[in-house]
Structure formats: structure tokens, C-alpha cells
Amino acid sequence: MDHIPILQMGRFLLVSIQVDMHDRQAMTLQDDLTDRIAKTGARGVLIDISALELVDSFIGRIIGTIAAMARVLDAETVVVGMRPAVAITLVELGMELPGIRTALNVERGMTLLTVATGETGREAADAGVED
Amino acid sequence: MPVLKTDTLPIRTDGDVVLVRQAVRNLAVELKFGLVDQTKIVTAASELARNTLDYGGGGSVRLEVIEDGLKRGLRLTFEDTGPGIADIQQAMKDGFTSGKGMGLGLGGAKRLTHEFSIHSEVGVGTRVMVTRWK
Ligand SMILES: Nc1ncnc2c1ncn2[C@@H]1O[C@H](COP(=O)(O)OP(=O)(O)OP(=O)(O)O)[C@@H](O)[C@H]1O
Ligand SMILES: [Mg+2]
Numbered sequence: 371m372d373h374i375p376i377l378q379m380g381r382f383l384l385v386s387i388q389v390d391m392h393d394r395q396a397m398t399l400q401d402d403l404t405d406r407i408a409k410t411g412a413r414g415v416l417i418d419i420s421a422l423e424l425v426d427s428f429i430g431r432i433i434g435t436i437a438a439m440a441r442v443l444d445a446e447t448v449v450v451g452m453r454p455a456v457a458i459t460l461v462e463l464g465m466e467l468p469g470i471r472t473a474l475n476v477e478r479g480m481t482l483l484t485v486a487t488g489e490t491g492r493e494a495a496d497a498g499v500e501d
Numbered sequence: 502m503p504v505l506k507t508d509t510l511p512i513r514t515d516g517d518v519v520l521v522r523q524a525v526r527n528l529a530v531e532l533k534f535g536l537v538d539q540t541k542i543v544t545a546a547s548e549l550a551r552n553t554l555d556y557g558g559g560g561s562v563r564l565e566v567i568e569d570g571l572k573r574g575l576r577l578t579f580e581d582t583g584p585g586i587a588d589i590q591q592a593m594k595d596g597f598t599s600g601k602g603m604g605l606g607l608g609g610a611k612r613l614t615h616e617f618s619i620h621s622e623v624g625v626g627t628r629v630m631v632t633r634w635k
Contacts, residue, residue, distance in 0.1 A: 390522060392515040393551070424522065424540055426547040427605040455540040463544060463609035464595050 374399045376406050379491040382483055383407065383445075384476075386418040396432045404439045414483035414491070415440050418476055420451025430465045437470050446486045447471065450479035505573070506566040512550050512579070513559045521550045521562055528564055528575055532635050542575055542633040545613040548606035549579045549629050555600060557581025557627055567632070574615070574634040582626040589621060 374395065377384040383406055385399070403415065417433065419425065425433075437447040448471040452460075460467075471486070473479035484490055506528075510521055525546040529539040546562070553560045560581030567576050586592045593611070598604035607629075611617040614631040621627040 390519050392519045394515055423526070424544050424547060426544050426551075427603045427609065428547075428551060431603055453540075455536045458537055459540045459544050459613065462541065462612050463548075464605045464612070465603065465609075 373402060376402060378406075378410060378412070381410075381412050381487070381489045382414040382416060382480070382491040383410070383412045384416050384418070386421070388421045390423070391429070393428055396429055400432050400436050400439070403436055404443070407440055407443045407445050413445050413487040413489045415445055415447045416476065416479045416483060417447065417449045418451050418479075419449060419456075420453070420475070422453070422456065425452070425456050425460055425465075427463060427465055430460065430463075430467060433470065434467060437467075441469075446483055448473055448479045448482050448486075450474065450476055503568045504565050505568055508564045509561055510564065511559075511561050512553045512581075515551075515554065518547065518550045518554060522547050524564060525575070525577065528566060529633075532566065532573055532575060534575075534633075534635060538633065538635070541613040542577075542631075545610040545631055545633075546577055548610045549577070549631065552606050552629075553579045553581045553627075557583035559583075560626070569634075572634050574632050576630065576632045579629045580626065585623040585625055585627055586619075586621040587623050589619060593619070 374385060374387055440447045450473045471482060473482050480491055510524055511517055522543050526543050529542050563578040565576040567574050591597055593607050595608040596604040610631055614633045616632040618630045
């Protein structure tokens with residue numbers, strides 16, 4: 371089974387979901403991300419769903435769980451790029467994503483994470499180099 | 502009601518659920534559904550297919566393009582021979598789940614489609630039929 375790749379940028383983790391995930395794949399992503407946050411001490415997680423043509427109750431629940439786990443591990447989560455048709459459908463489905471920050475695109479999401487955590491996604495932060 | 506096209510797909514694995522989503526999307530595009538309408542019927546299909554798999558122990562879905570006078574629609578019939586639902590009213594309620602879901606699938610599928618019917622018999626199985634018109 372293909373794992374969804376997780377990229378590290380400084381103290382942020384980036385995930386871009388590019389495929390229509392089956393349920394096991396989504397659960398694996400949840401586990402992989404939690405592991406990586408714990409291992410790297412990441413302060414922020416950015417999940418790009420701009421390629422997703424649908425978010426149903428299962429994927430919604432996974433995103434909510436990721437955000438909750440991240441919070442426990444002292445990391446902020448931001449979901450970016452939700453398509454308008456997906457957002458409209460989610461509301462009708464009855465799924466709000468409570469407590470989840472959203473942003474229009476990756477750039478704004480990074481800004482949001484930077485402000486929320488006081489960290490930057492730059493490599494320098496990784497090496498602990500001060501300006 | 503004339504049926505213009507029909508296809509049946511198995512729902513045995515979570516990979517099948519993905520295939521059902523794709524098949525419903527393709528038909529919705531063929532029917533020239535708008536993007537929001539496509540997303541709604543595909544999301545409803547995803548919810549019902551997962552129920553068929555997780556609670557019904559697997560089953561199938563029949564996809565039909567139907568015509569009623571001037572309008573065309575997509576009708577999806579999910580069927581399983583699982584344990585059935587004892588209390589349908591309770592199952593339909595938002596927030597009710599016997600598993601670890603959100604309890605949004607059935608109520609959500611109803612809101613996302615124009616016609617919704619459910620028939621279930623304990624020990625025999627469950628059939629859920631939804632239609633979305635163009
Ligand atoms: N095909 C089925 N066979 C047997 N029971 C079913 C079936 N479909 C639904 N149910 C029952 O109805 C309940 C409600 O279903 P619904 O899809 O609304 O919520 P859920 O699947 O529990 O959670 P969610 O869909 O939000 O992940 C289920 O928990 C289950 O008990
Ligand atoms: Mg469900």
C-alpha cells in the first residue's frame with residue numbers, strides 16, 4: 371500500500387494528498403503523521419487537500435483526529451485548499467471540522483502556522499541557527 | 502421509469518469503495534451534473550458504500566441513469582445481506598453510530614440527494630436507494 375508522503379520544512383510537516391485515498395491509506399496517514407510529529411518535535415502540520423474531489427465523514431474524521439493528536443503533541447494543524455464544492459457538500463453532510471484552522475492556499479497556511487507557533491518553516495530553524 | 506443505462510459494482514474492500522466513487526463521478530459527468538452536484542452524489546455514494554462494507558459485511562451497488570419526462574438522474578441502489586438495522590429511525594439520526602463513526606452517513610446521504618429510501622430487515626439485509634436529478 372502506498373504511503374502518502376510527509377515532507378519536513380524546518381519545524382513544520384507538510385502533507386499534500388494527491389490521490390483518492392482508500393480508508394486504510396487514510397488511517398495509515400494518521401498514524402504516520404502522529405509518529406513524525408512525536409519524532410521530530412514538529413510545531414506545525416499543514417495538510418493540502420486542494421487535489422481532493424471529496425471529503426466524506428471518514429476523511430473528515432481522520433483530519434479531525436490528526437488535528438487533535440497534533441494538539442496533544444503541541445503542534446498546530448492547518449488544512450489548506452479545500453475546493454468550494456467540497457466545502458458546500460461538507461456542510462450539507464453535517465460535518466463541521468471543529469477546531470480546525472483552514473486557509474485558502476499553502477502560502478497563507480504557512481503564514482498562519484508561523485504566526486500561531488512563532489516558528490518558521492525554514493531549515494535554519496531546524497539547525498537551531500539564530501539570526 | 503425508463504432506465505437508460507445500468508451497471509452493478511461489488512463492494513467487498515475499501516478499494517471497491519474508491520471504485521464506486523469513481524464510477525459515480527463518471528456517470529455524473531456524463532449527465533453533465535455541475536461540480537457541486539457531482540460532489541454531492543459522489544459523497545453520498547461514498548457514505549453508503551462504506552456502510553455496505555462496514556456494517557453490511559459487503560454487498561453491491563447498482564448504478565442507473567434514469568429518465569423521467571424531460572429530466573435525467575442518477576439512481577444508486579446499495580444492497581447487502583448483512584445483519585440489517587433494527588431501528589431505522591435511530592440509525593437515520595445524525596450522531597447515532599453503532600461503530601466509531603460520526604453517525605452522519607445516512608442522514609448526510611439523504612440531505613445530499615433528492616430521493617432517499619431505506620429498507621432493512623434484521624437478519625436479512627439492507628437496501629438503500631438514492632436518486633439525484635440533474
Ligand atoms: N448497511 C447497513 N447494515 C447494517 N447496519 C447499518 C447499515 N448502514 C448503517 N447501519 C447502521 O446505522 C448506523 C448509522 O449509520 P451512519 O452511516 O449514519 O453512521 P456511521 O456509519 O455509524 O458513521 P459515519 O457514516 O458518520 O462514519 C450505523 O452505525 C449502523 O449501526
Ligand atoms: Mg456511515
